[in-house]
Amino acid sequence: MKEGERVRQEMAYSGMNFASKVKGAVRKNFNQSAEIYRSFEEKTRFFYLLTVQLARWMGIKNGDTVLDVGCGNGASCVALRECCEAIVYGVDLSEAMIADAHRRIHDTNVHLMVADGENLPLRGEGGCFDAVMYNTSLFVFPNPLKAFLQVKGLLKPGGVIGFSFYPRVYSKDLPDLISFAYERLGLPLPRFRTITSWEKACCALETVFGPIDITTYEMRGSILFLVDFFSIPAQSASLFPKHPYEERTRKVRELFKVLGEWEGRFTIGWDMARARSKRP
Numbered sequence: 001m002k003e004g005e006r007v008r009q010e011m012a013y014s015g016m017n018f019a020s021k022v023k024g025a026v027r028k029n030f031n032q033s034a035e036i037y038r039s040f041e042e043k044t045r046f047f048y049l050l051t052v053q054l055a056r057w058m059g060i061k062n063g064d065t066v067l068d069v070g071c072g073n074g075a076s077c078v079a080l081r082e083c084c085e086a087i088v089y090g091v092d093l094s095e096a097m098i099a100d101a102h103r104r105i106h107d108t109n110v111h112l113m114v115a116d117g118e119n120l121p122l123r124g125e126g127g128c129f130d131a132v133m134y135n136t137s138l139f140v141f142p143n144p145l146k147a148f149l150q151v152k153g154l155l156k157p158g159g160v161i162g163f164s165f166y167p168r169v170y171s172k173d174l175p176d177l178i179s180f181a182y183e184r185l186g187l188p189l190p191r192f193r194t195i196t197s198w199e200k201a202c203c204a205l206e207t208v209f210g211p212i213d214i215t216t217y218e219m220r221g222s223i224l225f226l227v228d229f230f231s232i233p234a235q236s237a238s239l240f241p242k243h244p245y246e247e248r249t250r251k252v253r254e255l256f257k258v259l260g261e262w263e264g265r266f267t268i269g270w271d272m273a274r275a276r277s278k279r280p
């Protein structure tokens, strides 16, 4: 069966139950994460910088109107304002992340709303956005196909849609240092680290918008960065889903300590994909 067909069937058969369970957990995890998320961002400016990379690669232009889906506490919205002078509409599932964004951002060109990216309360026949972006949010969407079908009508003809994904950690010799660290510690690998796989997300994008481009933004690896990133409660849940938060943080530190000998010799890769909506 073709991947596109498989995605369509999965969408039809996947019970509402799975999607609502995932979204309940995601909302809870990010509601719990707002403060630590902000401290991480103040320390690293990581989400801001990744958004700038993604926006440039997508070709977002000065003054474009952009829908930022899964905008979190607004780091990506601010980046879009500052790098592209964009008019930004940010939506996020987590009330706490949006509340934090409201506290931090006082800009009449940033509009924020609590909403599910797979059930957007927005309509725009003929398209009202020049671009739609998902900066490190799509991998926790249960149904990317549904999300893309939602925004298809919102994108102007010729508009661009793009996402950045979940980190890959690799060295010259080892393609997946996180799995390697689990094995070294004798720990079982999590059943899945992302709700939606990279392949499924790309396939859904291609199904809705046609040919896609992909690239990887590579960062020099740092163990401190990995520990900080995966200590955000919502991120640690992807590595140790069954454990309470405090225990997850301890396990994250233990996991990445194993990679000590690779310090300075590994890469963190952020895969990105983009497509264009067709002109009539």
Ligand SMILES: C[S@@+](CC[C@H](N)C(=O)[O-])C[C@H]1O[C@@H](n2cnc3c(N)ncnc32)[C@H](O)[C@@H]1O
Pocket: 023, 026, 027, 030, 047, 048, 051, 069, 070, 071, 072, 073, 074, 075, 076, 091, 092, 093, 094, 097, 115, 116, 117, 118, 134, 135, 136, 137, 140, 141
């Ligand atoms: C890692 S954060 C990224 C936030 C932001 N894009 C940034 O760059 O700082 C992922 C965000 O996606 C949001 N999210 C996850 N699933 C969502 C959904 N179905 N609809 C809307 N937002 C969602 C989460 O609540 C979280 O705030």
